[in-house]
Amino acid sequence: MPGGPRFGRCMLALVSLLVLQLRAQGILTVGITYVTEAVDKGAVCLDGSPPAYHFSEGSGSGINSWLVHFEGGGWCHNTISCISRRDTRSGSSNHMEKEFNFSGILTNEQPFNPDFYNWNRIRVRYCDGSSYTGDVEEVDPVTNLHFRGARVFQAIIQNLLSRGMKNAENAIISGCSAGGLTSILHCDQFRAVLPSGAKVKCLSDAGYFVNANDISGAPHIEEYFSQVVATHGSAKNLPASCTSRMEPSLCFFPQNAVEQIQTPIFFLNSAHDSWQIRNILAPSVSDPQGIWNICKNNLQKCSPEQLIIIQDFTNKFLAALRKGSRSPYNGMFIDGCYVHCQSEGQGAWLENASPMIDNTALKLNLLLQTIAKAVGDWYYDRNPIQRKIDSAYPCNSNFI
Structure with a gap:
């Protein structure tokens, strides 16, 4: 039977080997922190549980530098879709993993993340379904749904300020997908709570969702975002500079909000974003017979007619x-x-096969930039004018 000191030593050796393998890939495992004091403020996940994040402490020159990264996970736009999230990790901290692997912009390995490896790095778990914009006081006792995303954002930020972010000299709010939209919509708000002398910027990864009709000609995503805003009571928490000019739900689209945002933002996106093509351009509701299914899984298998439609969407x-x-x-x-x-x-962030582009040198194969270098150069003003666009498909690396 397995057991005893020998078995224990073998297990320890296996765990040690796994840790070494993860480190070799620039991956760090970080435990979860629950913001329990937020519950008394009503700043809770969809099910009423406390918000949470994973925190890797900075060191050396990065001790007063902070990267707050909001994870993605879509949105819920009505009671039914929010209930479907409520008892999962997307709506409850009770169902979240106790540990999370940090890689890319969050890793603490300098070769894999040269500009931010020793910063304080936080991954905020997403559990409200509104990109942190909702705030409805009433809670239906039947569904027990709490629409409190805006309060969650404030509680997380206040908690981090108490942990040392109030002394930040450098700071970035970033996020992926719905988290990328979070970093846009809350960009100026994040800047406002940090020291006036701090260098503060925002990074949106795959968060620039475009308002475009689907393949049937219907404004599917516009209607969907309108339902998100209505369900969560988001209107009052969207940028006032936008909502004073147009319907609040339209301010969920970055193209309508970012012109008035004062804090610098970096937009990291694919011109052929897979989520947007699958859910904005060709959502299932507009393709009941599944004609687009093969194309959406592999653009190289799209018909000439489908490629024309995709290119128009990209434009x-x-x-x-x-x-x-x-x-x-x-x-x-x-x-x-x-x-x-x-x-x-x-x-994608920084490896040998990571996407690399440079408008002025692409064809000569010179001065190619990885995402990590472009973001770092922009943040530190080593080359502040970073506007790299190469929308040709497939992308110019082994990363597809």
Whole structure:
């Protein structure tokens, strides 16, 4: 029977080997922190449980530098869809993993993350379904749904300030997907709570969702975001500079909100974002016979007609991106990979096969930039004008 000191030594050796393998890939395992004091403020997940995050402490020159990264996970737009999230990790900290692997922009290995490896790095778990914009006081006793995303954001930030972020000299709010939208919508709010002399910027990874009709000609995503805003009571927590000019639900789209945001933002996105093509351009509701299923799984298997439609969608995305990001302080890295989110995984962020682009040197194969270098150069003002766009598919690396 297995057991005894020998078995224990074998297990310890296996665990040690696994840790070494993860480190070799730039991956760090970090435990969970529950913000229990938030419950008394009503700042809770959909099910009423406390919000949570994973925190890897900074060191050396990064001791007063903070990277707060919000994970993604879509949204819920009505009672039924929110109930389906409520008892999962997307709606309850009771169902979240106790440990999480940090890689990409969150890793503590310098070769894999040269500019931010020794910062205080936080991954905020997503459990409200509104990109942290909701705030409805009433709780239906039948569903026990709490729409309190805006309060959760405030509680998380206040908790981090008490842990030392109030002394920040450098800071970034970042996020992937719905978290990338969070980093846009809360960009100026994040800046406002930090010291006036701190260098504060925002990074949105795959969060620039475009308002475009689907393949049937219907405004599916506009209607969906309108339902999200109505369900969560989000209107009062969206940027006032936008809601004073148009319907609040339209301010869920970055193209309508970012022009008035004062804090510098970096947009990391694919021009052929896989989530947007699957859910904005060709959602299942507009394709009941599944004609687009094969194409959505592999763009190389799309028909010529489908590729024309996708290219038109890509052009609309790029036009919306340029319209909403005219500030000379903003930056972007737009590649042609068929992916969704590229900062969290080491393969896209910084490895030998990571996406690399440079408008002025691509064809000469010179001065190619990885995502990690582009973001670092922009943040530290080593090369502040970072506007890299190469939307050709497939992307110009082995990373697809």
